[in-house]
Amino acid sequence: MxxxxxxxxxxxxxxxxxxxxxxxxxxxxxxxxxxxxxxxxxxxxxxxxxxxxxxxxxxxxxxxxxxxxxxxxxxxxxxxxxxxxxxxxxxxxxxxxxxxxxxxxxxxxxxxxxxxxxxxxxxxxxxxxxxxxxxxxxxxxxxxxxxxxxxxxxxxxxxxxxxxxxxxxxxxxxxxxxxxxxxxxxxxxxxxxxxxxxxxxxxxxxxxxxxxxxxxxxxxxxxxxxxxxxxxxxxxxxxxxxxxxxxxxxxxxxxxxxxxxxxxxxxxxxxxxxxxxxxxxxxxxxxxxxxxxxxxxxxxxxxxxxxxxxxxxxxxxxDAPSVRLESGSGLHSVYALRMRLPVVDPATLRLGRVEDDLIVGADGIRRRLPLAPVLRRCTVDGAELDGEQLVVRFRPDPEVWPR
Known part of the structure; x- marks a missing residue:
């Protein structure tokens, strides 16, 4: 292209x-x-x-x-x-x-x-x-x-x-x-x-x-x-x-x-x-x-x-998107989804959640990413750009998290 x-x-x-x-x-x-x-x-x-x-x-x-x-x-x-x-x-x-x-x-x-x-x-x-x-x-x-x-x-x-x-x-x-x-x-x-x-x-x-x-x-x-x-x-x-x-x-x-x-x-x-x-x-x-x-x-x-x-x-x-446990356990866990994203204009970065998918948009392109099973029972806690890495953090949703 x-x-x-x-x-x-x-x-x-x-x-x-x-x-x-x-x-x-x-x-x-x-x-x-x-x-x-x-x-x-x-x-x-x-x-x-x-x-x-x-x-x-x-x-x-x-x-x-x-x-x-x-x-x-x-x-x-x-x-x-x-x-x-x-x-x-x-x-x-x-x-x-x-x-x-x-x-x-x-x-x-x-x-x-x-x-x-x-x-x-x-x-x-x-x-x-x-x-x-x-x-x-x-x-x-x-x-x-x-x-x-x-x-x-x-x-x-x-x-x-x-x-x-x-x-x-x-x-x-x-x-x-x-x-x-x-x-x-x-x-x-x-x-x-x-x-x-x-x-x-x-x-x-x-x-x-x-x-x-x-x-x-x-x-x-x-x-x-x-x-x-x-x-x-x-x-x-x-x-x-x-x-x-x-x-x-x-x-x-x-x-x-x-x-x-x-x-x-x-x-x-x-x-x-x-x-x-x-x-x-x-x-x-x-x-x-x-x-x-x-x-x-x-x-x-x-x-x-x-x-x-x-x-x-x-x-x-x-690099494929990866998920790992950053800290805590049970309802106090913090999971991080990382994906390589060399954004040209950080102001264009957009995030959303639709059911079990994460919506990521940047520089005029949008992608729907299926979440890993563990993240489907979580809510988005925050996101940041770490150099050329997009980091999205999740916390367990008490309504659906296994007890």
Whole structure:
């Protein structure tokens, strides 16, 4: 994920090629509806109206797909209509009268379908690595939160035990609907678990050597920590390379040196603000790298500078929220929930409690965290930021605490 434009997509292609040149079988997938993979690779992917685009092989060990969310929506909608239409029960709703395009306005529908498609590719045995070209960071963070949001809504509106009773009940309409919902829940839960698995999933943030971009990168780091998404590195694109010492009196040379000095200052600031995140510097390549040969050269250039596009085999993993007893016992116990949360603006921190979940919001992102069983019988006693750690303290609720 990262800033929009060809730079982000170009680096996704270069990353995929680095893996493929190392002998790994790679699927490069785009969920960015701008779909610039074909432009960056210098190939044309045929998109037939009303059909789901397929997978194309563009090089040895490298397959590519541009996921068309609208075509995917139409295809899945037809499947649902076929399933419900065969229920043999008058349910009073004519799903066939709906056009799939009417469903595109429902928040998160297309994003969830793309994520479930990606999860299906990840579970397949045909590829060793899946590289996903994502939309810009703000859009991608909204997509990442979609599975948890949908699962939370479904569990509150139609709890799992009620769905189970409907599946086994005498009403065929409710049984078919509940079965369909359970299929959706299973697929969405698989997506959520895949995104939160630091051993299988990591994000690479593509940014520019600009002051505003540094601030955005810090907020993305905060959001990734809150969402449980491992930020593998930050790739700073199009950094001007050094020039040999010589006459710097020409205005063009002075401009170049001043611009490079500004970029180096930004890189220093970025390393200071994100000390625990590897910073990958991608030098400006001059001509725009379009086509397989140019992209392979870009991947080699990055590697030769000591900045690895391909992640380490033993990556740094993120910290999961932890709970421990701080003091006391019985009704006088104090429990502390700790989670890593490098908040950029502490004034944006918000906490709430809904039933057995803790709501945490910071830097424009909100997450619903299921509480550990021991904390469900407690009330929130207070919270604080301890460096980059959010600490929430709980005390037993006398009304429900075991005696």
């Amino acid at each position: 990262g800033k929009g434009g060809v730079g982000k997509t170009t680096l996704a292609c270069a990353t995929a090629m680095s893996y493929s040149r190392a002998g790994r079988r790679v699927l490069l997938a785009s969920v960015d509806q701008a779909h610039s993979l074909g432009d960056a690779l210098g190939v044309h992917f045929p998109h037939e109206p009303g059909t789901v685009p397929g997978i194309a092989t563009v090089a040895t060990n490298l397959d590519v797909i541009e996921i068309d969310s609208l075509a995917l929506l139409e295809d899945r909608f037809r499947e649902v209509v076929r399933v419900l239409g065969g229920a043999g029960h008058e349910h009073g709703i004519d799903l066939a009268a709906l056009d799939p395009a009417e469903l595109t306005g429902l928040p998160g529908v297309q994003e969830l379908l793309m994520l479930t498609e990606i999860a299906g590719f990840a579970d397949g045995r045909g590829w060793d690595v899946l590289v996903v070209d994502c939309p810009p960071s703000a859009d991608m963070l909204r997509i990442v939160t979609a599975p948890e949001t949908l699962l939370g809504y479904l569990d509150r509106v139609w709890p799992p035990h009620a769905r189970a009773l409907s599946v086994a009940g005498p009403d065929l309409r409710r049984a078919v609907l509940a079965t369909t919902v359970e299929r959706i829940v299973g697929a969405v839960r698989a997506v959520r678990d895949l995104l939160a698995d630091p051993e299988r999933t990591a994000a690479h943030l593509v940014t520019a050597a600009e002051r505003v971009a540094v601030a955005e990168s810090a907020r993305v780091r905060s959001a990734a920590a809150l969402l449980g998404l491992r930020l593998r590195d930050v790739m700073v694109n199009k950094v001007l390379p050094a020039v040999p010492d010589g006459d710097s009196g020409h205005p063009a040379v002075r401009w170049y040196l001043d611009r490079r000095a500004e970029q180096l200052d930004v890189l220093a600031d970025l390393r200071r603000r994100l000390p625990d995140v590897p910073i990958v510097v991608v030098p400006h390549s001059g001509p725009e790298p379009v086509g397989s040969a140019a992209l392979a050269a870009l991947a080699g250039l990055v590697d030769s500078r000591g900045n690895r596009v391909v992640p380490d085999a033993d990556p740094m993993l993120g």
